[in-house]
Amino acid sequence: MKFIKFFHLDFRRGMHTVWRLYLCGTVLFALLCLDFWNRSRIFLELYPGTSRSLGDLALYIFGGMKKFIPTPGAVFPFPTVWLLVMALACFSSLWYPLEDLYGFGKTLLTACQSRKRWYLAKAMWCGVTVSLYFALGWVVLLLGCLAMGGKFTWTISPYMMELMEITDVASTVEEWRLTLQLTLLPWLVAVTLSQLQLCLSLWMQPVLGWVVSIVVLLSSAYYASPFLLGNYAMALRDQQVLSDGVIWQVGVLYCMGLLLPCVLAGLISFQHTDILGKEGKS
Amino acid sequence: MSIIFENVTKTIRGKTVLQGVTLSLETGRVTGLRGINGSGKTMLLRLLAGLIHPSEGKITIDGKTLGKDMEFPPSMGLxxxxxxxxxxxxxxxxxxxxxxxxxxxxxxxxxxxxxxxxxxxxxxxxxxxxxxxxxxxxxxxxxxxxxPELLLLDEPTNALDTKGVELLREIIGEERQRGAAVVVACHDAAFLESVSDEIYCLENGQLTDHLILREKGGSKP
Structure with missing residues (x-):
């Protein structure tokens, strides 16, 4: 009961700190919809009879990038769209937990009498915050699809592979698998990274935790490796698109396998963390 | 409530901020902490509040070790x-x-x-x-x-006007009457003397003096 009360307080207070980021997220998703609409115009003229779909739009935003093969002279195509979306998702949950600890949260912590409760409430808050960011993103995507007269299907139009610069597809793209790739995996990877950030922020400045997330995402874009978490958040790196791509089930297990130890490590570490003033934090 | 600091030392990033502090606090008493900036007053309060842990020594509350048998003092205002x-x-x-x-x-x-x-x-x-x-x-x-049974006040006179300080003095008196153990860390020597039953003086993280202003029961020593 006390945990629910405590989480409720966190939710109320935390939302006051992230609403501006949610606003930025809304603008970002709206701009990306507009960008997609603009880019797809040319292809629609080249492919008469085709139209835009929700799947096209989602693939454009959450698809990531094709495998990069570093060869002499090859320029790394920076996955701006995907990276912006993922980076902002990780950023949304970055500041509140630790900032709160040096403010009103310290009073609440002593009142609730439990460090475990405090950390679990913050971990839950991070998960909820990232989830709401994605929920908001999907609302904008749905509205964007509606505004551009797109079909509400997951079918990928033929022009999309050209738009995403994919020259060959490994196998037939299964809609259900693509739906999972575009909805579940980016969210799960972002939630996992938010837990990693929370845990790291007990030892270093929160912004450095975010830098770690960015490094994970960028290195995932550069190396198509199953060991780099970000690969699972890119539908274009899935085995059905890329013959030596990643397997989504492994991605789910990878996230779970990282998320739980992160929460546990944070919980244990917070038991021994000295709560100093703002001037004294590491 | 009986609170005992037993040879408590706190080191933060290689710097000793409190060294070998031994003291006891009781309910219905106001304990003052006096010392210049950086003398360790706030650190002592943080230790007592359970926000930081001693590097050496222990703090017990009614026989239970803080940070081991309990995370925070059971009834505390801060x-x-x-x-x-x-x-x-x-x-x-x-x-x-x-x-x-x-x-x-x-x-x-x-x-x-x-x-x-x-x-x-x-x-x-x-x-x-x-x-x-x-x-x-x-x-x-x-x-x-x-x-709360334990009330910790760090520089409570900060930003208060004369009327506010008077009000604070009354509140501390009421809390003492109610039976709370009150700990006040303050620069203002006159204020501290007016509210405290005893005062611990801190210098460079060490206790240097212990003044008893009022014995138990309110009489002057």
Whole structure:
């Protein structure tokens, strides 16, 4: 009961700190919809009879990038769209937990009498915050699809592979698998990274935790490796698109396998963390 | 409630901020902590509040070791550093939020507390519109919310005007009467002497003196 009360307080207070980021997220998703609409115009003229779909739009935003093969002279195509979306998702949950600890949260912590409760409430808050960011993103995507007269299907139009610069597809793209790739995996990877950030922020400045997330995402874009978490958040790196791509089930297990130890490590570490003033934090 | 510091040392990043502190605190007594900036007063309060852990030695509360048998003192009111409330909520809402975690605090108690600290008329004003003195008064109200058995006040006279200081003196007296163990860390020597039953002097993290101003029962030594 006390945990629910405590989480409720966190939710109320935390939302006051992230609403501006949610606003930025809304603008970002709206701009990306507009960008997609603009880019797809040319292809629609080249492919008469085709139209835009929700799947096209989602693939454009959450698809990531094709495998990069570093060869002499090859320029790394920076996955701006995907990276912006993922980076902002990780950023949304970055500041509140630790900032709160040096403010009103310290009073609440002593009142609730439990460090475990405090950390679990913050971990839950991070998960909820990232989830709401994605929920908001999907609302904008749905509205964007509606505004551009797109079909509400997951079918990928033929022009999309050209738009995403994919020259060959490994196998037939299964809609259900693509739906999972575009909805579940980016969210799960972002939630996992938010837990990693929370845990790291007990030892270093929160912004450095975010830098770690960015490094994970960028290195995932550069190396198509199953060991780099970000690969699972890119539908274009899935085995059905890329013959030596990643397997989504492994991605789910990878996230779970990282998320739980992160929460546990944070919980244990917070038991021994000295709560100093703002001037004294590491 | 009996609180005992046994040879407590605290080292932070290689720097010893408290060294070999041994003292005891009792209910119904006001203990003052005197010392210049950096002498270790706030660190001692943080240790007692359970916010930081001793590097050596132990703190026991009624025989139970803090940080081992309990995470925080079971009934504690705390005003440490600056009062930190939420600017977007009113003073009353901030206290209500805090009260929701206490089982023994009713909504009406929040109004009574606001009156007690002289904020009855400003209870519905947003905290961000409060002056520094008003913020400090709300911090004091937050600390005494729920009638804690242990009350820790760090520089409670900060930003208070003469009337506010007088009010604080009364509140500390009432808390002592109620039976709370009160610990006050303060620069203001005159104020500290006027409210304390005993004073511990700190210098470079070490206790240098222990003055008893009033014996148990209120008589002067």
């Amino acid at each position: 005003l440490i550093e600056n009062p930190a409330f939420l600017g977007q909520y009113t003073g009353a809402e901030n206290l209500e939020m805090l009260a929701s975690l206490h089982q023994n605090v009713a909504k009406e108690d929040v109004r009574t507390l606001l009156e007690k600290v002289g904020l009855a008329a400003d209870g519905d004003t947003k905290y961000r519109k409060y002056s520094l003195g008003m913020k400090q008064r709300l911090g004091i109200a937050g600390a005494i919310l729920g009638k």
